Amino acid sequence: MPVLRVALAQMNSVVGSLSDNVATLQRLRTRAAAAGATVVVTPELALTGYPPEDLLLKEGFVDATRVALAELSLAPDLPVTLVGAVLEESLGLHLGPSSDGRDIARRLEGSHESAHVANVATVVGPDGVGPSVAKQFLPNYDVFDEQRYFHPSLRSGPLLNFDGIAVGVVICEDIWVSPGPAHDLAREGASVLLVPNASPYARGRQREREQMLATRARETGCAIVYCNLVGGQDELVFDGQSVVVNAEGRVVARADAFTEELVVVDLDLPPSDRGIPVSTLYARPEVEWSAPPPRISEPLSDVAEVYEALVMGTRDYLRKNGFREALVALSGGIDSSLVAAIAVDAVGARAVRGFALPSRYSSEGSRGDAYDLAERLDIAIETAEIEPAHQVFAAMLAPLLGEVPTGLTDENLQSRIRGVLMMAMSNASGAIVLTTGNKSEMATGYSTLYGDSAGGFAVIKDVPKTLVYELCHYVNARAVARGDLAPIPDSVLLKPPSAELRPDQRDDQSLPPYELLDPLLALYVEQDWTASEMVAAGHDPELVRRITRLVDRSEYKRRQMPPGVRITKKAFGRDRRMPITNGFFEDQW
Amino acid sequence: MSRTHFAGVFDALYEGLARASQSVYDEGVCVRLFVASRVLGALALEARGSGEVVPHEVVTATLEHALSEDEEGYFTLYVFTMVIGPRLLVSLRDDLERGVDEPTAEAWAAASDAVIGQMNAISAFLRRRSAPETPSWAPAARALVDTLESAGYSDHLGPIR
Numbered sequence: 001m002p003v004l005r006v007a008l009a010q011m012n013s014v015v016g017s018l019s020d021n022v023a024t025l026q027r028l029r030t031r032a033a034a035a036g037a038t039v040v041v042t043p044e045l046a047l048t049g050y051p052p053e054d055l056l057l058k059e060g061f062v063d064a065t066r067v068a069l070a071e072l073s074l075a076p077d078l079p080v081t082l083v084g085a086v087l088e089e090s091l092g093l094h095l096g097p098s099s100d101g102r103d104i105a106r107r108l109e110g111s112h113e114s115a116h117v118a119n120v121a122t123v124v125g126p127d128g129v130g131p132s133v134a135k136q137f138l139p140n141y142d143v144f145d146e147q148r149y150f151h152p153s154l155r156s157g158p159l160l161n162f163d164g165i166a167v168g169v170v171i172c173e174d175i176w177v178s179p180g181p182a183h184d185l186a187r188e189g190a191s192v193l194l195v196p197n198a199s200p201y202a203r204g205r206q207r208e209r210e211q212m213l214a215t216r217a218r219e220t221g222c223a224i225v226y227c228n229l230v231g232g233q234d235e236l237v238f239d240g241q242s243v244v245v246n247a248e249g250r251v252v253a254r255a256d257a258f259t260e261e262l263v264v265v266d267l268d269l270p271p272s273d274r275g276i277p278v279s280t281l282y283a284r285p286e287v288e289w290s291a292p293p294p295r296i297s298e299p300l301s302d303v304a305e306v307y308e309a310l311v312m313g314t315r316d317y318l319r320k321n322g323f324r325e326a327l328v329a330l331s332g333g334i335d336s337s338l339v340a341a342i343a344v345d346a347v348g349a350r351a352v353r354g355f356a357l358p359s360r361y362s363s364e365g366s367r368g369d370a371y372d373l374a375e376r377l378d379i380a381i382e383t384a385e386i387e388p389a390h391q392v393f394a395a396m397l398a399p400l401l402g403e404v405p406t407g408l409t410d411e412n413l414q415s416r417i418r419g420v421l422m423m424a425m426s427n428a429s430g431a432i433v434l435t436t437g438n439k440s441e442m443a444t445g446y447s448t449l450y451g452d453s454a455g456g457f458a459v460i461k462d463v464p465k466t467l468v469y470e471l472c473h474y475v476n477a478r479a480v481a482r483g484d485l486a487p488i489p490d491s492v493l494l495k496p497p498s499a500e501l502r503p504d505q506r507d508d509q510s511l512p513p514y515e516l517l518d519p520l521l522a523l524y525v526e527q528d529w530t531a532s533e534m535v536a537a538g539h540d541p542e543l544v545r546r547i548t549r550l551v552d553r554s555e556y557k558r559r560q561m562p563p564g565v566r567i568t569k570k571a572f573g574r575d576r577r578m579p580i581t582n583g584f585f586e587d588q589w
Numbered sequence: 590m591s592r593t594h595f596a597g598v599f600d601a602l603y604e605g606l607a608r609a610s611q612s613v614y615d616e617g618v619c620v621r622l623f624v625a626s627r628v629l630g631a632l633a634l635e636a637r638g639s640g641e642v643v644p645h646e647v648v649t650a651t652l653e654h655a656l657s658e659d660e661e662g663y664f665t666l667y668v669f670t671m672v673i674g675p676r677l678l679v680s681l682r683d684d685l686e687r688g689v690d691e692p693t694a695e696a697w698a699a700a701s702d703a704v705i706g707q708m709n710a711i712s713a714f715l716r717r718r719s720a721p722e723t724p725s726w727a728p729a730a731r732a733l734v735d736t737l738e739s740a741g742y743s744d745h746l747g748p749i750r
Contacts, residue, residue: 030679030682031675031679031744031745033678034674034675034676034678034679034682034744035675036675261743262744285670285674285675285678285705285708285709285712286708286709286712286713287670287671287708287709287711287712288712288715288716289667289670289671289712289715289722290671290722290727291671292671292672292727292730292731292733292734293727293728293730293731295731295734295735295738
C-alpha cells in the first residue's frame with residue numbers, strides 16, 4: 001500500500017502577525033522536509049492566528065494574508081502544506097449567504113466588485129497556491145463568532161490526491177457534524193481526512209475530541225489527522241494535543257499538550273486515482289524507510305492540564321503583548337500565592353516582582369507568608385505599608401461622609417489604595433499587573449472594583465476557589481517530586497481564607513463555605529440551571545436564593561474585569577453574556 | 590561556537606559509522622557505512638580547523654545503541670538516514686538562518702548536500718538490496734527518538750537554544 005508521510009505542525013500562531021506566522025510555518029516546514037514528509041498540515045487559520053476577530057473587517061488584512069500565502073509558496077525546497085488561512089470567494093470558492101443575515105464583504109482591489117471571505121485550508125507548494133477547501137459549518141456558540149466574519153462553503157471538498165492517495169480536507173467544526181463533510185468525502189473515495197483545528201482548551205475537552213474522532217473514523221472508514229493550534233490568545237488557550245487516529249478509530253499518534261511540536265506519521269493507505277492531483281515534489285532526501293513511529297503522548301491529569309493551561313495563557317498573553325515583567329500583590333493568601341507560582345512558571349522568577357502591601361489589619365502570619373512564598377519562588381519582593389495613605393484618605397473622606405469611613409467603604413478603600421500603588425508601579429516599570437481574583441469571587445462579586453481587580457490580566461478568574469486549593473497542592477507535589485522545596489507554604493494552605501480588610505475577617509462571614517458555594521456556582525453559571533431547578537435537585541432554597549442573587553447583582557463588576565485564562569466550558573466574558581441591566585428575578589414568576 | 594559544535598557532530602558520526610563499518614560482515618553495508626564515515630570525517634576536519642573537537646556525546650551514544658540493536662548494520666544505516674540525518678539537516682539550516690559568516694555558510698550548504706547525498710546513496714543501496722525493515726526496529730527507533738528528545742534534540746542536533 002502507498003504511504004502518506006504526514007507532518008502535523010502543531011504551531012503557536014500570533015493573531016495578526018503574518019510575518020511571525022510565516023516564519024514559524026517555514027521553520028516547521030523545514031523540519032518536515034528533513035523528515036521527508038509528503039504533506040504538512042497546519043492548524044485552522046494558522047496564518048492569521050485564531051480568532052482574528054474584527055481584523056477580518058479591515059480591507060488590508062485579507063489582502064496581506066494573500067501576500068503572505070504567496071510568500072509561503074516561494075520555497076521550492078519545502079513540502080506541500082495545507083495552510084489555514086482566509087480567502088475571498090473570487091478565488092474559486094463557492095460560498096453561501098451569511099448565516100446571521102448580514103453580508104460583510106470586502107471590496108476587491110481596483111474594482112467595484114466585492115467578495116465574501118471564507119475560512120479555508122489552502123494547498124501551498126512548489127506549484128504556488130493551489131486548491132482550497134472552505135469551512136461549511138461556522139460555529140457561533142461559546143467563544144466562537146464565525147458567522148460574524150465568514151461565509152460558509154456550499155459544498156464539501158474538493159477531494160485532493162497526494163501521490164496516488166485520495167485525501168479529504170475537513171476544517172474543525174465540520175468534522176463534528178454527522179452526517180457531514182467527512183461522510184461526503186468518504187463517499188467520494190477519501191481514505192484519510194486532514195483536519196486543521198483551532199479548538200480551545202476546556203476541562204475534559206480532549207476526551208470529547210478523541211471520542212468523536214474515533215466515532216468519525218469508524219463511520220467513514222478514514223484515518224483522521226487532527227492538527228490543533230497551541231498557545232494563548234487573550235482569554236483563550238489552545239492546548240494542541242493533535243492526534244492521528246487510524247480507520248478503526250485507534251489513536252496512533254498524540255502530540256504533547258501546550259507545546260509547539262511537529263509530529264511525523266506514516267499512514268499506509270489504499271491507492272486511488274480520485275481527487276485533484278497535487279504536486280508533492282521538493283528537494284528532499286529520497287529515503288524510503290518508514291519514519292520512526294510517532295509518540296503517543298500521555299494525557300496530563302485534569303489538574304495538571306488546568307495548571308499548564310494557566311501557565312501557557314499567562315506566558316503568551318505577556319509575550320505576545322510585549323510585557324517583559326509581571327507584578328503581583330502578595331497578600332500571603334492562597335490566590336496570590338498561586339498566581340505568583342504560575343507567573344514564575346510562565347516567564348521565570350527574574351521577570352516576576354512581588355509586592356507586600358500590608359494594612360493595619362494584616363496579620364503577622366500573612367506578612368510572613370508573603371515573604372516566605374517569595375523566597376521559595378526566588379522572586380523579588382518589596383513592602384509598602386498602606387497605613388499612611390489609608391489615614392490620609394480617611395481624613396479626606398470624613399468631612400464628605402460626616403464621619404470616619406467604616407464598614408465596606410473603609411474595606412474597599414484599602415483595596416483601592418493597593419490598586420493605585422500596583423498600577424503606579426506598572427506605569428513606572430512597563431510591567432503588567434496580574435490580578436488574583438478567582439472565579440468564586442468573580443461570580444459572587446466578592447472583589448473591589450478598581451482595587452484588587454485593577455490590573456492587566458486576571459490569571460485565575462475562571463478557577464473556582466476549591467480548584468485553587470487543588471492547584472496549589474499540585475504545584476507543591478510536583479516540586480517535591482523533583483526534589484525541590486514546595487513553593488507554597490503550608491501555612492498558606494491551612495489558614496482560613498480572608499481578605500484581611502477588618503479585624504478577624506474571614507471569607508465565610510460574607511460567603512457560604514466554598515465547598516458549598518462552588519458546586520452551586522457550577523450549576524448556575526456553567527450549566528445555566530435556574531434557581532428552581534437547583535432547589536428541585538435538593539439544594540437548600542435559601543442558599544440557592546442567596547447565591548443566585550449575588551451572581552446576578554455583580555454582573556456590572558465582571559464586565560470591568562481584566563481578561564483571564566479560560567479553563568471551563570463557560571467562563572465569564574465571551575462564554576457567558578448576561579445583561580448588566582437585568583430585571584429578571586426567577587422567584588417573582 | 591557553531592563550527593565547534595558541528596565539528597563535534599560530524600566527528601561523532603565519523604567515528605560511529607566507521608566503528609560500525611568495521612564490525613558488520615555484509616560487504617555492501619560495510620561499504621555504505623565506510624563511505625558515509627569518510628564523508629562525515631572530511632566535514633569534521635573542515636569544520637574543526639585547527640581547534641580541538643570533542644565528539645558529540647548524544648550522537649555517539651545513539652550510533653552505539655543502533656549497532657547494538659542490529660549487528661548487520663542495517664539499523665545503523667536506518668538511524669543515520671531517518672533519525673540523525675534529518676536532525677542534522679535541520680540544525681545546519683537553523684544555523685544558516687541565524688546568520689553566519691560567508692565561509693561558514695558555504696561550508697554548511699556543502700555539508701547539507703553531502704549529508705543528503707549519503708542519505709540518498711544509502712537509500713539507493715537498500716532499494717537494490719530490497720532490504721526489509723525488521724519489525725523490531727520501530728520500538729527501537731522510537732526509544733532512540735525518545736532519548737534524543739529528552740536530551741533536548743526533538744527535531745535538531747543543536748546547539749540547543
